[in-house]
Amino acid sequence: MSLTLLSAARDAAWRAVSTAMKYPEAEFAAYAPTSTAAPLSSGPDFAQRQAQIDAVRGGPSQAEAEAAPHLIFEHIAKQYKAASGPVQALRDVSFTVQRGEIFGIIGRSGAGKSTLLRTINALERPDAGSVSIDGLRVGELDEDALVGLRRRIGMIFQHFNLLSAKTVRDNVGLPLRVAGVAPEQIRSRVDALLDLVGLRDKAEVYPAKLSGGQKQRVGIARALVHEPDVLLCDEATSALDPESTQSILSLLRDVSSKMGLTVVLITHDMAVIREICDRVLVLDQGAIVEQGEVWKVLGDPQAEATRALLRPLMHGLPPDLAAQLVDDLQGRPGLAILSLHYGGAQRPQGVSLQELALLGPQATLIHGGLDRIRGHAQGSLLLSLPAASWHAAKAQGLAGADFIEVLGYVPAPVL
Numbered sequence: 001m002s003l004t005l006l007s008a009a010r011d012a013a014w015r016a017v018s019t020a021m022k023y024p025e026a027e028f029a030a031y032a033p034t035s036t037a038a039p040l041s042s043g044p045d046f047a048q049r050q051a052q053i054d055a056v057r058g059g060p061s062q063a064e065a066e067a068a069p070h071l072i073f074e075h076i077a078k079q080y081k082a083a084s085g086p087v088q089a090l091r092d093v094s095f096t097v098q099r100g101e102i103f104g105i106i107g108r109s110g111a112g113k114s115t116l117l118r119t120i121n122a123l124e125r126p127d128a129g130s131v132s133i134d135g136l137r138v139g140e141l142d143e144d145a146l147v148g149l150r151r152r153i154g155m156i157f158q159h160f161n162l163l164s165a166k167t168v169r170d171n172v173g174l175p176l177r178v179a180g181v182a183p184e185q186i187r188s189r190v191d192a193l194l195d196l197v198g199l200r201d202k203a204e205v206y207p208a209k210l211s212g213g214q215k216q217r218v219g220i221a222r223a224l225v226h227e228p229d230v231l232l233c234d235e236a237t238s239a240l241d242p243e244s245t246q247s248i249l250s251l252l253r254d255v256s257s258k259m260g261l262t263v264v265l266i267t268h269d270m271a272v273i274r275e276i277c278d279r280v281l282v283l284d285q286g287a288i289v290e291q292g293e294v295w296k297v298l299g300d301p302q303a304e305a306t307r308a309l310l311r312p313l314m315h316g317l318p319p320d321l322a323a324q325l326v327d328d329l330q331g332r333p334g335l336a337i338l339s340l341h342y343g344g345a346q347r348p349q350g351v352s353l354q355e356l357a358l359l360g361p362q363a364t365l366i367h368g369g370l371d372r373i374r375g376h377a378q379g380s381l382l383l384s385l386p387a388a389s390w391h392a393a394k395a396q397g398l399a400g401a402d403f404i405e406v407l408g409y410v411p412a413p414v415l
């Protein structure tokens with residue numbers, strides 16, 4: 001087949017893929033052939049391009065490259081024109097993501113998460129500001145360079161976006177086939193990826209016969225076919241049950257560390273952030289309201305939006321128990337109900353029972369719990385105890401807690 005014919009055949013295959021998929025061509029543009037690039041064999045063309053640029057510029061030292069952020073967002077703004085008027089989806093958003101980190105973006109519905117995520121692979125163009133990847137400004141890349149860039153950025157979706165008429169093997173291999181990779185290379189790369197995601201035995205199965213978790217594993221394998229160095233996850237576990245969510249999150253963590261992938265994920269579920277992310281950024285109405293290491297943000301949330309998103313994870317007092325405690329307090333003068341809060345900053349090893357013992361033998365643990373986030377113990381414990389022992393314990397410190405809230409106290413009668 002002549003070169004022109006090969007290129008025309010690939011164009012046709014590409015058009016068939018985008019039509020069959022029924023979502024924007026741009027989303028699958030990583031599969032499209034470039035007008036100038038040779039068929040992809042295996043090489044990371046984006047990395048090569050970067051290496052060439054580095055060579056011309058004198059190149060960063062390895063230490064500099066490791067310390068330099070992988071992704072840089074500078075003053076991103078985006079406004080949509082809706083029927084009801086303009087919608088400001090992003091406002092002056094600036095942050096960085098380090099190479100190899102798992103970075104979470106959380107916010108309520110409509111906060112701007114998808115818009116922000118899609119600026120990374122130029123599925124959305126900001127009105128102002130810039131996104132840089134390895135020092136290259138995404139907004140300045142031409143179409144061919146964008147195709148190269150998108151091959152370095154894998155993406156997985158909430159609803160998996162698999163082709164129902166293709167087997168697992170063909171779904172995973174499709175981007176390579178469209179990019180013109182030789183069949184035997186496709187086969188060996190797909191086999192390796194199916195091994196990685198634990199689906200080798202499902203290679204010839206159609207998506208309809210897979211569970212949600214298995215479909216997302218196929219989505220992950222497909223996102224990794226071009227050996228990307230960035231993986232974008234768009235609510236990747238929102239359609240999954242808790243058990244599948246756990247297994248997909250641990251697969252992502254595994255893949256990220258094995259392949260040195262930078263992962264950027266968006267979610268509205270703080271449990272996902274707690275489970276997998278190194279750092280988190282909280283978006284509210286298009287603006288950053290908080291960001292930092294996950295254990296710090298979760299242990300001491302500053303913004304109301306963060307607190308609202310955290311509420312489902314709090315070991316809060318169930319309403320029926322609260323009512324019972326009030327009744328209980330009425331008849332027990334001298335009793336106090338305390339909530340001991342642990343933010344985790346000083347406590348990588350957990351909470352010592354010796355410290356809790358300072359509260360005395362009559363202290364009763366009523367409710368609560370601790371989580372461990374990146375080695376930091378966080379949570380709260382609700383206790384009842386005679387106020388006198390609380391005062392004694394206070395004199396010796398806070399029984400290990402970062403702060404203690406007195407929820408109720410019935411003064412003892414004056415004799």
Ligand SMILES: Nc1ncnc2c1ncn2[C@@H]1O[C@H](COP(=O)(O)OP(=O)(O)OP(=O)(O)O)[C@@H](O)[C@H]1O
Nearest residue numbers: 080081082087089108109110111112113114115116
């Ligand atoms: N194509 C569009 N046209 C008009 N408005 C849009 C468009 N895309 C997004 N928006 C609006 O921009 C705002 C941010 O949307 P975006 O999808 O980025 O938020 P999100 O945090 O991802 O929300 P969700 O969690 O519900 O997916 C919302 O108010 C949304 O309605």
